[in-house]
Amino acid sequence: MPELTYLQGYSESLKAQVHQLINQQRLGQVLLSRYPQPHNVTTDKSLYQFTLDLKNQYLRSSSPLSKVAYDNKIHVMKHALGLHTAISRIQGGKLKAKAEIRVATVFKNAPEAFLKMIVVHELAHLKEKEHNKSFYSLCCHMTPDYHQLEFDTRMYLTYLEIFGKLYQ
Template sequence: MSALKYLLHYPPSLLVQVQARLDDGSLGNWLASRYPDSHAVQSDNALYQYVGELKQRYLKNAPAPTKVLYDNRQHPVKGTLGTNTQISRVQGSKLKAKHEIRIASLFRDAPEAFLRMIVVHELAHLREKNHDKAFYQLCCHMEPAYHQLEFDTRLWLTLRELEPATSPAAR
């Protein structure tokens, strides 16, 4: 079960089920049938608009990110699928805060639901800095299936790493 590094904190009974699906080769087809839709958010400009629409719908009073882009340096092995950074700069006599959201480039190829999950996660950091109860409540407000999507994204990442060229869901 060492191949299930994205799922380490889940119950052992669930890991056994995932391992069984991996062993019989059915995980890729299961994910592909559950998340058949790809997305058209391929450029940084399209991602900026996508993030802006979700932010406007759910977080009208939160500060708008000044930069949103896909980042090749974000990688799940290193523990980051996206980042939300706040940069404070002095401009004249005022302190200005700029927010940047960077999403791992691998989400260009992910199902739309997984992209939405990671964007919701990074947008929630505009209001809640820590991964606490309020943070996850905000994530669930913006995406009611947030926890299921996070789990399924971890399955997709596992499958993508184990079967990068053969699985239809891993593409």
């Protein structure tokens, strides 16, 4: 049985269900029935606009984003699914802050719901730095089915690891 690297924090009963889907060669079918096609947000420019639209809808008063991009250096095994960085620099007598969001390149060919979940997660870090109750409440405010999407994203990554591409 393959190790479910992406599902480590979940209950044994959920992991057993995923193992069963893998053994029956049905994990891909389940994912495709829920998420039949990938998104079309494939460039850094379109990802920036996608992120900005969500930010403007839910977090208008938060700090501006200086950059949003896909990053092929993020390896989901070692890092998170996306990264947020805040860089502060002194220019002259002023303190300048830059906020950046980077999304793992593997999500260029994923369902839009998964991309939205990752972007929402990184946007929530603009307001809440820690993964606490307020952080997850904010994520659920922006995407009510946030926790289900996170689980499904992890099943998608499991599928990719075992079988390869889901979408042709």
